[in-house]
Amino acid sequence: MYYLHEQGFILLQANPSKASQYAKALNLVHKTDKSDATMLARYGHDQQHSLCRWQPEPVESRALKAMLRRLEALEQDLQREENRFEAANFSGASARVIQSLEDMIAVLKDEIDKLTQEIDDHIDGHPSLKKNRKLLQSISGVGVVVSRVMVSLLACKNFKNAKQFSAYLGLIPKLKESGKQAGKTTLSKQGPSYVRVKLYMAAVVAGQHNPDIKAQKTRLLQQGKNKMQALGAAMRKLAQICFGVVKTQTEYQPQVN
Numbered sequence: 001m002y003y004l005h006e007q008g009f010i011l012l013q014a015n016p017s018k019a020s021q022y023a024k025a026l027n028l029v030h031k032t033d034k035s036d037a038t039m040l041a042r043y044g045h046d047q048q049h050s051l052c053r054w055q056p057e058p059v060e061s062r063a064l065k066a067m068l069r070r071l072e073a074l075e076q077d078l079q080r081e082e083n084r085f086e087a088a089n090f091s092g093a094s095a096r097v098i099q100s101l102e103d104m105i106a107v108l109k110d111e112i113d114k115l116t117q118e119i120d121d122h123i124d125g126h127p128s129l130k131k132n133r134k135l136l137q138s139i140s141g142v143g144v145v146v147s148r149v150m151v152s153l154l155a156c157k158n159f160k161n162a163k164q165f166s167a168y169l170g171l172i173p174k175l176k177e178s179g180k181q182a183g184k185t186t187l188s189k190q191g192p193s194y195v196r197v198k199l200y201m202a203a204v205v206a207g208q209h210n211p212d213i214k215a216q217k218t219r220l221l222q223q224g225k226n227k228m229q230a231l232g233a234a235m236r237k238l239a240q241i242c243f244g245v246v247k248t249q250t251e252y253q254p255q256v257n
Helices: 002-006 016-025 033-046 059-091 095-124 127-136 144-156 162-168 193-209 211-222 227-248
Strands: 173-175 185-187
Touching (some): 059 127, 059 144, 095 127, 095 144, 127 144, 144 193, 144 227, 162 227, 185 227, 211 227
Antiparallel strands (some): 173 185
16 A cells, blocks of 8 residues: 555555445355456445545654554463463473574564554653653553553544543443344444553453542442443443543643542
């Protein structure tokens, strides 16, 4: 997409779910590369006036996104190696295997520390990113980890409102219509799972220290919601507050005392 944009092409951005609904309306039963290409071409032609024009994010935002993706990959590698190390100790693996695992864990931790510092330096080196991070960290429950991710997301994607942001993160309630949990709601869990993992821990903290989220948690539990439902609502509200402070460029102000 970046290459095509640089060559002067006009790129239109489609919502995948709407394109999927369009395909169903065409009754495309057999899904092949050819049928998908035909459907997308027809969808683009029919809906061109309602599609958003795609614009690349600023270079500094793109660089931040790439570094955060790399950091996430390294953290996943570290978790796998630590799991292997634990299993190796439990099963009595050879000293050579243990040493190999220890060496790899040390290398990964060192690279994670270096990249994390570079990410923080990158944010501090760009006034808009630095300001947004400061605004985000004014929210009780949002620390250095969540603020890094939120700065990148809100700089790279143009969300129209807080609800759209929550939907992108997979935090919108979804009603189950079949199975043993029919009639119950759960989070849709669409979008980037690594962001939800970080928001989960932030919401746990916010449920104890953030006045608005703490009040919401109490209210939902009194209404009969279970703890996981209350926590999901806390994640959603925390994301919406993050969107709000960046959108308005004002520090967080609790709505309840």
